[in-house]
Amino acid sequence: MTLQQFLFILRARYKVALLTLLVIVTSTVIVSLMLPKQYTSSAAVVVDVKSPDQVSGLMLQGMVAPGYMATQVDIINSDRVAKAVVKLLHMDESAVVRQQWTDSTQGKGQLIDWLANSLQKKLDVKPSKESNVININYTGTNPEFSASVANAFAQAYINVNVDLRVSPAKEYAAFFEEQTKAARDRLEIAQKTLSDFQQKNGITTTDERLDYETTKLNETSSLLTAVQGQTTDSQSKRQNAKADTVSEVMQSPLINGLKADIARLEAKLTESNVNLGKNHPQTLRTEAEVATLKAKLGAETNKITTSIETTYQVSKQREQQLQSALGGQKARVLALNKLRDELNVMHRDIESAQHTFESVSQRASQTTIESKTTQTNITVLNPASVPADPSKPRVLLNILASVFLGTLMGVGLALMLELANRRVRSIDDLLEALDLPVLGSICSAGGMFKRITN
Incomplete structure (x- = not known):
């Protein structure tokens, strides 16, 4: 079909097309005017995804995930939020609403579920493409109610x-409160165990007592070494040397004085023997004095050697006592070392319990604060206001759409009628119908008249 044929058909059947257009436009206008007016109210909320958590101070990685905004939209569209809106607006307390629910569902199901479903059907949530703003739109027949519902959805x-x-x-x-109590109990048990152990063993400050006992052990060991040296020296003097060669004898001033006196008297005695004779009274007296001094020298020497023997015996006894004391002190230090090891284990148990208690207590305090917080990263940017003009029906847009649709339907109907009752309206129609060459054409009488008159 050529454009000329199409125009001829429209010219011939324009009344049908115009009538179709008129009917559709008229019907659209009537229906648009008869439809109840719908009012759309919009509330905007902004989701802050960059600020850290107000309690922990940490940046939550989930907030910057690509699906975070989609999740927020799903939350707004959820039944939980819709039911919260019903509670905020006290819709479930209205007798009229309850009667409507009864008439609609015959009392089946729950009223709050029915109301939430009704609200969700008229809710439209749209996130902004390049921002963190979410628009909550609600459409209803009452402008005030639409604004209230939109604001209620934002708040819910x-x-x-x-x-x-x-x-x-x-x-x-x-959970952390229970763990804190358990950690506190473990810490108290560990502390009590340490305290009982210290009281049982008479330990107050472990390190200082151990230092004292170790010092005492070292002193005893040093004293034993010194006494053993004295004993060895006394034993050597006692067994391996003559009495007159002992250092104590040789260094004694009294013995040295006696030896000098004896030497002097022996010289005098020799001179007296030569000059006076052996039986002379003076010679005899000198011999008696020499004998007396030698006896005294022997007594003094014997006294010193006896003292060496006494010193050896005393040193030996002292050495035995010190060895016994050293053994006891070693046992005491070893026992204290064992106690210290046990105390160190108990101290480590206390430190571990203390660390666990502090960690759990800190976490419990933080979660307790988080459980009582009322802060969120969502803020109402623009609350919904009562719309002045209805959003539906859009009469002008509907008329324009009806004109376009009516034109298409009118043209289509004209073409269908033409195809159902085909007419010859041009030379092209003859060519298509007869498939013969056209030798000439005769204009209509009206056309001839027009040519003549022109």
């Missing part, structure tokens, strides 16, 4: 978001 979304953060924190807080 914030409340549910807070609850989603607080509920796990409450569970964690209860």
Whole structure:
């Protein structure tokens, strides 16, 4: 079909096309005017994904994930938020609403579920493409109610978001509270065990007592070494040397004085023997004096050797006593070392229990604070206001659409009628119908008249 044929058909059947267009446009206008007016109210909320958590101070990686905004949209569209809106607006307390629910569902199901489903059908949530703003749109027949529902959805979304953060924190807080009590009990048991052990063994400050006992052991060992040296020296003097060669004898001033006196008297005695004779009274007296001095020298020498023997015996006895004391002190130090090892284990148990208690207590405090927080990263940017003009029906847009659709349907109907009752309206129609060459054409009378008159 050529354009000329198409135009001829429209010219011939324009009344059908115009009638179709008129009917569709008229019907659209009537229906648009008869439809109840719908009012759309919009509330905007902004989701802050860059600020750190107010309690922990940490940046939550989940907030910057690509699906975070989509998750927030799903939360707003969830039944939980819708039911929260019903509670906020007290819709389930209205007798009229309850009667509508009864008439609609015959009392089946739950009223709050029916109301939440009704609200969700008229809810439209759209996130911004290049920002963190979410628009919450609600359409209803009452402008005030639409604004109230949109604001209620924004507030319910914030409340549910807070609850989603607080509920796990409450569970964690209860868990960590129990763990804190258990850690505190373990710490108290460890401290009591250490205290009982110290009281049982009479230990106050382990390190200082161990230092004292070690010093005492060292002193005893040094004293034993010194006494053993004295004993060895006394034994050597006692067994391996003559009495007159002992150093104590040789160094004694008294013995040296006696030896000098004896030497002097022996010289005098020799002179007296030569000059006076052996029986002379003076010679005899000198011999008596020499004998007396020698007896005294022997007594003094014997006294010194006896003292060496006494010193050896005393040193030997002292050595035995020190060896016994050293053995006892070693046993005491070893026992204290064993006690110290046990105390070190107990101290480590206390340190471990203390560290565990502090860690769990800190975590419990943090989760407790988190469980009581009312802060969230969502803020109402623009609250919904009462719309002044209805959003539906859009009469002008509907008329334009009906004109376009009516034109298409009118043209289509004209073509269908033409195809159902084909007419010859041009030379092209003859060519298509007869498939014969056209030798000439005769204009209509009207056309001839027009040519003549022109």
